[in-house]
Amino acid sequence: GKTLMGLSFLATALRRHEPAMYAGFYESAPRVLASAEGIGLRLRGPVDAGLLHLDWQAPVEMSLDVWGHRLFDAVRQRRPTRLFIDGFNALRDSAAYPKRLAGFLTALLNELRAQGVTTLISAELHPIVGAGVDVPIAGVSPMVESTILLRYVELRSHLYRLIAIIKVRGSGHQTAMREFRITKDG
Secondary structure, three states: OHHHHHHHHHHHHHHOOOOEEEEEOOOOHHHHHHHHHHOOOOOHHHHHOOOEEEEEOOOOOOOHHHHHHHHHHHHHHHOOOEEEEEOHHHHHHHOOOHHHHHHHHHHHHHHHHHOOOEEEEEOOOEOOEOOOOEOOOOOOHHHOOEEEEEEEEEEOOEEEEEEEEEEEOOOOOOOOOEEOOOOOOO
């Protein structure tokens, strides 16, 4: 549900005729568009109109700095109000110096914030099913404004998707977990 949630986040900007960007590492643009169509998000028109930019980068042999510069060039050129980075794990795994990752991510998010870009980043957590959750990067809380948790829970031999708001900086929020369903209608 991470990618579909991110695409829904971008679709909100598109409904307001605001430019948006998708930067992903695991799914090519045609697959992203097909996934969106599967839940009723019509994104081909905004792509064709230049309102939505889809960028795909294979996660192999990727340099964080080169990718970051490419991303900033695209942001300066396209001026999106929303950006969805689909696949923090690819960034983490491509870091030649893993200890640099927190600083890289802090600089990236600060610059995007300064450019007026609201950014959503997906990350796959482990374990996928179970009681524990490992945060993919130590010290992530100070660098993000909000944290949303999507997870699976097993109940009566079925898997259910749940969503919870973990953090919203400077604002109260509901802490209850809710069921998160994905259908052909969203």
